[in-house]
Amino acid sequence: NSKGGYAALLRYSEQHSTPQPEKFATLHASSVEHYPSSADKTISAMQGNFLTLLMRMTRPQVVLELGCFMGYSAMAMADGMPQDSVLYTCELDSRAAQLARDLFEREGYNDQGISQNRQLAKIELLEGDGLASLQTLTKAKSNLKFDAVFIDADKGNYINYYNFIMDNDLLSDHGYILVDNALFQGLVVHSPSQDDQTKKKGSLPSPPPSPRLDASSSDAEKQKTAVRYQKYANHVDAFNRQVAKDPRVDVVLLPVFDGLSVIMKKSEKKATRS
Amino acid sequence: NSKGGYAALLRYSEQHSTPQPEKFATLHASSVEHYPSSADKTISAMQGNFLTLLMRMTRPQVVLELGCFMGYSAMAMADGMPQDSVLYTCELDSRAAQLARDLFEREGYNDQGISQNRQLAKIELLEGDGLASLQTLTKAKSNLKFDAVFIDADKGNYINYYNFIMDNDLLSDHGYILVDNALFQGLVVHSPSQDDQTKKKGSLPSPPPSPRLDASSSDAEKQKTAVRYQKYANHVDAFNRQVAKDPRVDVVLLPVFDGLSVIMKKSEKKATRS
Ligand SMILES: C[S@@+](CC[C@H](N)C(=O)[O-])C[C@H]1O[C@@H](n2cnc3c(N)ncnc32)[C@H](O)[C@@H]1O
Ligand SMILES: C[S@@+](CC[C@H](N)C(=O)[O-])C[C@H]1O[C@@H](n2cnc3c(N)ncnc32)[C@H](O)[C@@H]1O
Incomplete structure (x- = not known):
């Protein structure tokens, strides 16, 4: 397909997918306002809906995100996670971190929300450098394992986030890592x-x-x-x-969105013939 | 991206994904031999690996496939499924059904394999029209629910498979339907x-x-x-x-492979604010 061809397929796909919930449209608009030149940092509406579905399909108890920005993907994941689960999300930029924290509080994903017995997952924002936050977090909570990880922060550190997780065996048995921008605009x-x-x-x-x-x-x-x-x-x-x-690991680099890699530890299952 | 652009991205994605296991390459070759003009019926190596990962991520106990052909996608799914799980796969063409059955027996996905205590999921092939098989199956096993469904048979019946599943509430709470060829070559x-x-x-x-x-x-x-x-x-x-x-339902039509829709029942979770 030509450029027009692929653009048409993308448009068709969007038109035949569930639209993003209202609060996400509002957040997209707010990103444009606060960060006019980099509002395209947030994932698309379709990718947000896909993350929500994926969380509902896989029911992770503990999720890690690198790169929260204003909280779009975090909220999308949280909305698909079980009610007693927790999402840790790391953000270096203190202004974005504050905006995300405000959002999570307003929408009830914070501690208080949990204590008031409603059904949302809890989001905990870790402000500062992602790798440093990850080190602090895993030191504080021994035996912590992640059921899902979403890597979407500084590209130069992708390899360091990945190595830290793999070298310290932080992925649960059915856990997976999603890597955004794996094709980086081609x-x-x-x-x-x-x-x-x-x-x-x-x-x-x-x-x-x-x-x-x-x-x-x-x-x-x-x-x-x-x-x-x-x-x-x-x-x-x-x-x-x-x-x-x-x-x-096994990896599939899906040529979808801006490139999305799905990574899991190799299965220990041996296909022994009968 | 131009046509060359998208083709280059696809090639790059394939080159940076885990290659298909040997037995799948063999099966692809065998499809070309038996069905020279329609060997492209089977899903691609990358989609096969993705299905395996998705099964590992979601751990379905009961899976349904419409359109088995020679068994490529069935074997890909089975290889990611838990060992006590079962995959029902429907195929109308008796020659393809026989070839698939031979494969499943040879590789140990049949009943005998199960009884010999190995770790593979069981594949049960239902020969005949998919809708008729589905009716027979659900009549025989009351309260049967599917944790995952892969629709990849005759396009004119997609809507009938979907309606039968939804109208009879055959999807489990975290169950999902995958629909192949949702973009049908654009x-x-x-x-x-x-x-x-x-x-x-x-x-x-x-x-x-x-x-x-x-x-x-x-x-x-x-x-x-x-x-x-x-x-x-x-x-x-x-x-x-x-x-x-x-x-x-919620649906995301992913513009990947030949178009892959992911469908789930709408969540009952209410996002009550604190
Ligand atoms: C692409 S944006 C994330 C978008 C977000 N996932 C979403 O979809 O809404 C990348 C974010 O990573 C943050 N970042 C950059 N370097 C970082 C680091 N060393 N540690 C943590 N976050 C970092 C940036 O400030 C930016 O907000
Ligand atoms: C695209 S192929 C399936 C490929 C397979 N999923 C794979 O990836 O290896 C579609 C299959 O659906 C079968 N089929 C067509 N009509 C059918 C029906 N009414 N019931 C069951 N299977 C049918 C065809 O014989 C064909 O083998």
Whole structure:
């Protein structure tokens, strides 16, 4: 399918999916207001609904999120989680963290909500660097295991979040890691590792990257943004390559949304023939 | 992204996902041999791996498949299911059913395998029309509920499978329905319902459909195939529209593979504010 073809399929898919609940539309609007140039940080309405369904399908008791921003994906996951479950979500930016905390309190996902005996999962926001928060959290709670992890923070640290979780065996037996932006706007295919492969095969060089840009940017700014985005994509590509060759896990990189990887520990089940 | 762009993303995604286990590659090869012109009926390696992971994530006890063909997706699901679970799979074509049965026996998913105490889920093949098999099965086992359903048989009956399951409340509380080919090669956007919408908005008419075709087809055959494929796509489109407006369910049509819808009963959880 051509560009128009894929855009049409995306539109069709959205039109035939349940629309996002009202409070999420409000939050999307509020993100645009507070962060005009980076409101596209939040996941899409469709991805939000998918996360809610996935939580209902898998019923995780303990969930970890890296990268809360204003709380969109956290609230989407919480809405599908069982009522006695908890979601830890990490955010470095203190302004976004405060806005998210306000939201969680207003909507009743905080401690008080729990004590008042309603049916929502609890969301606990850990402000500060994600890796530091993760270290503090796991030190405070020994034997903590995550049933689901959503990695959506700084791309350069993807590999560190992943390594910390795997090296410390923090994933429960049926636990899984979801990695957002695994295709990073398609720019992963233009990373140095991929260019190498292309050159080896004797194909044409890759076209220049074309990231989403702010309409008001000057040419110099555009160029800087393009370079920065490609750097992020290179981090994600390096991460993808390491996961794909990690013998401890199975991974499926779904070419959906901005690329969503699903990672689990390899199953111990042996298919012994009868 | 252009066509090359999306194809490149797909290739990248495949290259950074766990490859299909050997026995699945063998089965794919065997499908091509037995059904040269319709070997693309089986799901892809990546979708197979995704189904296995999804079963591991959701641990269904009872699974239903409509459309077994030679058993690829059934074996993929079974490999992620718990050891005391059962997968019922329906197939109309008796030759495909026999080949699938042979495979399940050889690999130990049959009754005998179970009795020999190994760890595989059990696969039970129901030969004949899917709707008739479903009626017989649910009559024989009262209170049967499905934790997962995979619909991948004749497109004209999608709506009947769905209605039978929903109207008889056969989905467990955390159960879900997966619907394959929900975008039917992109042709759903050229269905009459979509043309109507396009015309209403005053846009250009849709381009003619361009289904995958056998290289050896004559022009007349090509034309017939195109018409037939569009008819299938129209069935799927009608199905998608009905599900999207069914107040009993939430649905996300994922624009991945050939389109994969995830459907659950609406949650009874009320988000009561504290
Ligand atoms: C893509 S946004 C997350 C969007 C959010 N998951 C959603 O869908 O609404 C990434 C977030 O990660 C945060 N972040 C960046 N570096 C971080 C770090 N070292 N630790 C924790 N959060 C970080 C950013 O401040 C930003 O809010
Ligand atoms: C797309 S193929 C299924 C592929 C399979 N799920 C896989 O991935 O390996 C569809 C199958 O549905 C079967 N089928 C068609 N009509 C049917 C019906 N009324 N009841 C049951 N199966 C039917 C066809 O014979 C065909 O094998």
